[in-house]
Amino acid sequence: MALTLNExxxxxxxxxxxxxxxxxxxxxxxTPNRTDTNSLxxxxxLNSLGITLRQKTIVGDDEQCLEDTLRDALKRTRVILSTGxxxxxxxxxxxxxxxxxLRRPLVFHxxxxxxxxHLFESRxxxxxxxxxxxxxxxxxxxxxxxxxGTAPGILIRNQDQVIAILPGPPREMQPMFTNYVRPxxxxxxxxxxxxxxxxxxxxxxxxxxxxxxxxxYQRYTNPATTILFNKTDIEVHLTxxxxxxxxxxxxxxxxxxxxxxxxxxxxxxxxxxxxxxxxALKLTxxxxxxxTAESCTGGLIAARLTDIPGSSKYFLQGxxxxxxxxxxxxxxxxxxxxxxxxxxxxxxxxxMARGIKERSGATIGVGVTGIAGPDGGTTEKPVGLVYxxxxxxVGTTHRKLILPGDRERIRWLTSQAALDLVRRRYLL
Amino acid sequence: MALTLNExxxxxxxxxxxxxxxxxxxxxxxTPNRTDTNSLxxxxxLNSLGITLRQKTIVGDDEQCLEDTLRDALKRTRVILSTGxxxxxxxxxxxxxxxxxLRRPLVFHxxxxxxxxHLFESRxxxxxxxxxxxxxxxxxxxxxxxxxGTAPGILIRNQDQVIAILPGPPREMQPMFTNYVRPxxxxxxxxxxxxxxxxxxxxxxxxxxxxxxxxxYQRYTNPATTILFNKTDIEVHLTxxxxxxxxxxxxxxxxxxxxxxxxxxxxxxxxxxxxxxxxALKLTxxxxxxxTAESCTGGLIAARLTDIPGSSKYFLQGxxxxxxxxxxxxxxxxxxxxxxxxxxxxxxxxxMARGIKERSGATIGVGVTGIAGPDGGTTEKPVGLVYxxxxxxVGTTHRKLILPGDRERIRWLTSQAALDLVRRRYLL
Numbered sequence: 001m002a003l004t005l006n007e008x009x010x011x012x013x014x015x016x017x018x019x020x021x022x023x024x025x026x027x028x029x030x031t032p033n034r035t036d037t038n039s040l041x042x043x044x045x046l047n048s049l050g051i052t053l054r055q056k057t058i059v060g061d062d063e064q065c066l067e068d069t070l071r072d073a074l075k076r077t078r079v080i081l082s083t084g085x086x087x088x089x090x091x092x093x094x095x096x097x098x099x100x101x102l103r104r105p106l107v108f109h110x111x112x113x114x115x116x117x118h119l120f121e122s123r124x125x126x127x128x129x130x131x132x133x134x135x136x137x138x139x140x141x142x143x144x145x146x147x148x149g150t151a152p153g154i155l156i157r158n159q160d161q162v163i164a165i166l167p168g169p170p171r172e173m174q175p176m177f178t179n180y181v182r183p184x185x186x187x188x189x190x191x192x193x194x195x196x197x198x199x200x201x202x203x204x205x206x207x208x209x210x211x212x213x214x215x216x217y218q219r220y221t222n223p224a225t226t227i228l229f230n231k232t233d234i235e236v237h238l239t240x241x242x243x244x245x246x247x248x249x250x251x252x253x254x255x256x257x258x259x260x261x262x263x264x265x266x267x268x269x270x271x272x273x274x275x276x277x278x279x280a281l282k283l284t285x286x287x288x289x290x291x292t293a294e295s296c297t298g299g300l301i302a303a304r305l306t307d308i309p310g311s312s313k314y315f316l317q318g319x320x321x322x323x324x325x326x327x328x329x330x331x332x333x334x335x336x337x338x339x340x341x342x343x344x345x346x347x348x349x350x351x352m353a354r355g356i357k358e359r360s361g362a363t364i365g366v367g368v369t370g371i372a373g374p375d376g377g378t379t380e381k382p383v384g385l386v387y388x389x390x391x392x393x394v395g396t397t398h399r400k401l402i403l404p405g406d407r408e409r410i411r412w413l414t415s416q417a418a419l420d421l422v423r424r425r426y427l428l
Numbered sequence: 429m430a431l432t433l434n435e436x437x438x439x440x441x442x443x444x445x446x447x448x449x450x451x452x453x454x455x456x457x458x459t460p461n462r463t464d465t466n467s468l469x470x471x472x473x474l475n476s477l478g479i480t481l482r483q484k485t486i487v488g489d490d491e492q493c494l495e496d497t498l499r500d501a502l503k504r505t506r507v508i509l510s511t512g513x514x515x516x517x518x519x520x521x522x523x524x525x526x527x528x529x530l531r532r533p534l535v536f537h538x539x540x541x542x543x544x545x546h547l548f549e550s551r552x553x554x555x556x557x558x559x560x561x562x563x564x565x566x567x568x569x570x571x572x573x574x575x576x577g578t579a580p581g582i583l584i585r586n587q588d589q590v591i592a593i594l595p596g597p598p599r600e601m602q603p604m605f606t607n608y609v610r611p612x613x614x615x616x617x618x619x620x621x622x623x624x625x626x627x628x629x630x631x632x633x634x635x636x637x638x639x640x641x642x643x644x645y646q647r648y649t650n651p652a653t654t655i656l657f658n659k660t661d662i663e664v665h666l667t668x669x670x671x672x673x674x675x676x677x678x679x680x681x682x683x684x685x686x687x688x689x690x691x692x693x694x695x696x697x698x699x700x701x702x703x704x705x706x707x708a709l710k711l712t713x714x715x716x717x718x719x720t721a722e723s724c725t726g727g728l729i730a731a732r733l734t735d736i737p738g739s740s741k742y743f744l745q746g747x748x749x750x751x752x753x754x755x756x757x758x759x760x761x762x763x764x765x766x767x768x769x770x771x772x773x774x775x776x777x778x779x780m781a782r783g784i785k786e787r788s789g790a791t792i793g794v795g796v797t798g799i800a801g802p803d804g805g806t807t808e809k810p811v812g813l814v815y816x817x818x819x820x821x822v823g824t825t826h827r828k829l830i831l832p833g834d835r836e837r838i839r840w841l842t843s844q845a846a847l848d849l850v851r852r853r854y855l856l
Contacts, residue, residue: 030481032472033656033665035463044460053458055493057485064504065483072496196459207516207556228456229515229597237456292727292748298734299720299727302748306726309802309835317754320720320730320746322739326788330745330758360754374737404576405599407737 017241018189019054020046021073025085025094026168027060038083038173045177049185050192050241051079061085066097074101078161079185081177084168086151092133095154098165102158104138112143116150144180148172155180162188192241195248197223197256198272199236201263202420209234209263216258223252225259232416233268233275265428268420275419276304282427283314290422291317291360293331293352295343296370296386298322300415317360321352331355331367344369344381349389350396357391364426365391366418370401372410384410388418390425446617447482448474449501453513453522454596455488466511466601473605477613478620478669479507489513494525502529506589507613509605512596514579516559523564523582526593530586532566540571544578572608576600583608590616620669623676625651625684626700627664629691630848637662637691644686651680653687660844661703664691693856696848703847704732710855711742718850719745719788721759721780723771724798724814726750728843745788749780759783759795772797772809777817778824785819792854793819794846798829800838812838816846818853 022043024036036058043053054077059065073080085094099106112135120127134151137143144153144164149172154165164181166173201209206229213236217225223240238255242248260267268278283290292301302318305311319330324343327333333351341347349367357365370386377383384403389396399421403413450471452464464486471481482505487493501508513522527534540563548555562579565571572581572592577600582593592609594601629637634657641664645653651668666683670676688695696706711718720730730746733739747758752771755761761779769775777795785793798814805811812831817824827849831841 030471030484032468032475033654033658033663035465035468037463040460040463043458047460053488054490055485055487055497056458057483057497059483060481062482065500068500068504069483069485072493072500076492076496205553207558210558211556226455237459294727297731298739298743299722299730299746299748302727303725303731306748306750307836307839311726312750315726315748315750317750317758318727318746318748319758320727320734320743320748322734322743322745326745329787330747359757408735409599411735 017192018049018051018079019077020051020079020081021054021077022056023066023069023073023080023082024056024058024168025061025066025082026058029058029084030060036083038168038170041170041174042081042083042177045182046079046081046185047194047196049182050189050194051185052194061093063093063097066093067101070097070101074158074161078188080161080163081181082163082165083173084166086134086153086165086167092136094165095133095136095138098154098156098163099138102138102156102163104140104156106136107139109135109137109143112137112152119150142180144176146172146176148175153180155184191243193243193245193248194239194241195245195252196237196239197252198269199238199256199259199263199267200230200269200272200275201234201236201266202232202268202275202416202423204234204263204266206234209236213259213262216262217255220251220255223248223255225255232413235272236263265424268423275416275423277308279419279423279427280305280308280311280314282423284310286427288363288426289314289316289361290364290366291315291319291356291362292418293319293321293327293356293365293367295320295322295327295352295368296372297368297411297414297418300411301366301368301418304415304419316362317356319356327352327355331359342381344371344385344387346387346389346398346400349387349398350391351389353389353391353398354396363392364422365389366422367391368414368418370403370410370414372407372414374407386410386414386417388414388421390421392426446479446507447505448479448507448509449482449505450484451494451497451501451508451510452484452486452596453489453494453510454486457486457512458488464511466596466598469598469602470509470511470605472624473610474507474509474613475622475667476624477610478617478622479613489521491521491525494521495529498525498529502586502589506616508589508591509609510591510593511601514562514581514593514595516556516562516578522593523561523566526582526584526591527566530566530584530591532568532584534564535567537563537565537571540565540580547578570608572604574600574604576603581608583612619671621671621673621676622667622669623673623680624665624667625677625680626697627666627684627687627691627695628658628697628700628703629662629664629694630660630696630703630844632662632691632694634662637664640690641687644690645683648679648683651676651683653683660841661696663700693852696851703844703851705736707847707851707855708733708736708739708742710851712738714855716791716854717742717744717789718792718794719743719747719784719790721747721749721755721784721793721795723748723750723755723780723796724800725796725839725842725846728839729794729796729846732843732847744790745784747784755780755783759787770809772799772813772815774815774817774826774828777815777826778819779817781817781819781826782824791820792850793817794850795819796842796846798831798838798842800835800842802835814838814842814845816842816849818849820854 142155223238226237240251352367353365367389373383570583651666668679780795781793795817801811
């Protein structure tokens with residue numbers, strides 16, 4: 001079982017970590033088409049200060065939900081950041097609920113309203129009366145100027161807690177956080193800095209990775225280790241806190257080097273890189289070139305290999321050959337080979353790889369044939385059956401896969417397996 | 429400005445809405461790089477049942493936060509959906525906290541463990557002992573089968589409340605919700621059905637679409653109309669509530685037919701289809717075939733065209749030709765044409781399209797050449813300059829684009845423009 005950030009924290013009371021919570025307010029954030037992105041930017045800011053995010057909550061214009069969430073957060077967490085719900089046309093629940101829960105009555109600030117009125121006048125517009133509520137601020141709070149919009153932000157210190165109420169639009173929220181909230185949080189974090197490194201692993205399941213590396217990471221609480229499944233790969237996240245970033249990196253290095261040794265060639269990325277980034281870099285470094293001949297993946301492997309800037313250095317040519325005729329015409333796969341073994345066979349995969357290697361003059365040729373479904377499967381050759389062929393100057397070889405999932409997943413897994421096969425065979 | 433779902437709701441107070449909350453569990457969802465996307469899919473499902481999302485909360489492996497959140501939700505909301513935190517290597521806080529808060533002790537189910545063991549054995553793997561905790565289920569709960577993974581889901585009825593505990597991976601969570609949770613929620617939603625239709629538009633901006641169709645949608649509050657920007661396209665969402673789905677569809681039809689007339693050939697999808705789905709369907713219906721020759725998109729257009737089941741009916745061949753040599757060798761683009769006009773030129777785009785059409789025998793040949801960046805741009809030919817060539821039996825033509833954004837965005841926009849050009853020219 002992987003340790004989590006929180007557990008680590010429990011074992012290190014000396015470097016008592018600072019937690020934060022984010023509350024995003026706005027009914028539009030509860031629709032199927034929108035998601036809160038302010039919290040991602042804020043999380044990055046918090047982490048760089050050594051502050052860990054403990055919970056984030058998205059509420060609509062719903063006083064009960066906001067009140068419950070705020071009360072819970074105040075009981076357990078020192079830093080509370082809230083975004084949104086300060087606009088003039090919205091229900092003014094943010095100011096009202098914060099004032100009520102914190103028992104600080106709202107005070108009208110004529111100077112805020114004057115500023116908003118001037119802002120409108122300078123644009124040749126008339127201020128609407130509902131802007132008046134933007135001049136209400138809880139008692140004994142700091143007013144945070146907003147040069148990019150009408151609503152000022154609000155900063156409240158509640159004993160040792162810091163509560164920042166920020167506007168929703170990123171171009172208003174971000175400078176306000178940077179200028180007025182970050183300086184308040186910096187001294188709280190006790191000078192601690194947080195750094196994270198992501199190792200990525202192919203060809204192993206989550207539990208297998210855990211069993212292999214647990215003897216290493218269990219001896220450390222800083223960095224904390226988390227093991228995650230991400231689409232097709234396993235990720236190992238190492239997160240350390242220390243007085244400086246360099247020291248946090250050193251703590252991570254100590255564990256990473258041991259974890260990397262255990263994982264061996266299953267580890268493909270030391271810094272969170274994607275598999276195509278790793279393959280691209282190593283092909284370039286070794287001066288190898290590659291060409292692809294794809295049937296069931298339909299160009300996906302080529303698209304991933306060319307998604308990297310500078311891909312013309314190593315990617316020579318790709319062919320998408322669905323039909324038997326195209327395999328013969330474009331790649332020179334013998335028609336009788338297809339007739340004898342079928343288009344989805346190790347022989348055809350190898351012949352496709354050989355064909356594209358010879359035509360392109362690449363160091364490595366990759367050929368992929370398989371049944372992505374949903375149709376086309378038989379008892380002997382089911383949906384998910386895939387052959388990956390590899391050809392180089394020495395010879396050809398292939399790998400057989402039986403992959404789970406729907407068409408999209410089979411195609412993705414096939415592209416991942418093909419890239420990983422190239423990596424393991426030529427790029428270690 | 430487009431109406432939102434909430435505004436519509438205010439105009440229909442007679443339909444007392446059923447609320448839901450979503451709790452997403454997992455420390456990785458509290459990092460700067462990951463966001464919870466399960467809740468977006470679930471929100472769409474809930475809305476289609478006439479259920480409104482009231483709050484969503486993202487917690488890490490933190491028992492206190494999960495417990496507080498769950499207790500609050502139980503006090504105020506009838507439907508609670510939770511995702512994640514059921515994996516074998518994670519802290520088992522999901523099962524433990526739900527069991528504790530709902531006062532239902534965890535019971536070990538040997539039949540669940542047997543199934544997981546068989547699943548591992550069928551893949552030639554050995555089950556790790558930590559999978560045992562996946563066989564723990566709170567007392568008096570329903571076990572929801574998971575054909576796509578190890579962890580079963582859990583459904584708990586608590587007086588008139590429904591609590592569903594689902595796994596995190598979308599391909600496990602989504603079928604489980606559809607098969608076992610949705611049927612339980614359907615009778616709760618008070619007979620009101622919500623239906624949504626998504627129209628998709630290419631080649632127009634958000635305000636242009638709004639100006640064009642506002643005179644239509646402003647006359648209706650049911651369906652509500654929302655205009656959204658989605659990656660490269662504008663979407664028009666029409667959302668209606670009615671006692672039956674047929675009646676809601678009829679309300680949508682009335683507005684949709686008028687909006688569609690206004691949008692004309694800029695409208696490419698009547699039911700939220702992707703552009704490749706529309707192109708695939710229409711190519712198939714017309715009996716046309718297509719072949720692609722790609723430079724800067726590196727196989728992305730082929731990959732999108734073959735992402736549709738049955739693509740072998742219309743997709744004949746794809747070539748990814750980065751180098752000038754490959755363009756000449758594979759597509760027969762004359763070397764002196766490249767020398768005279770440059771690889772990124774209308775002449776070469778048309779010659780690539782002609783070349784792949786002739787070699788493949790397809791009805792339509794598409795050739796794409798451009799500068800995706802970040803390097804390779806000049807003053808005359810900047811990053812983002814793209815030519816799309818089209819060839820058929822009658823002749824060839826091209827379109828010039830200057831696209832904004834980074835490499836990934838330029839590649840995507842190019843693939844979208846190429847597919848849309850084919851649609852407008854051959855498939856209306």
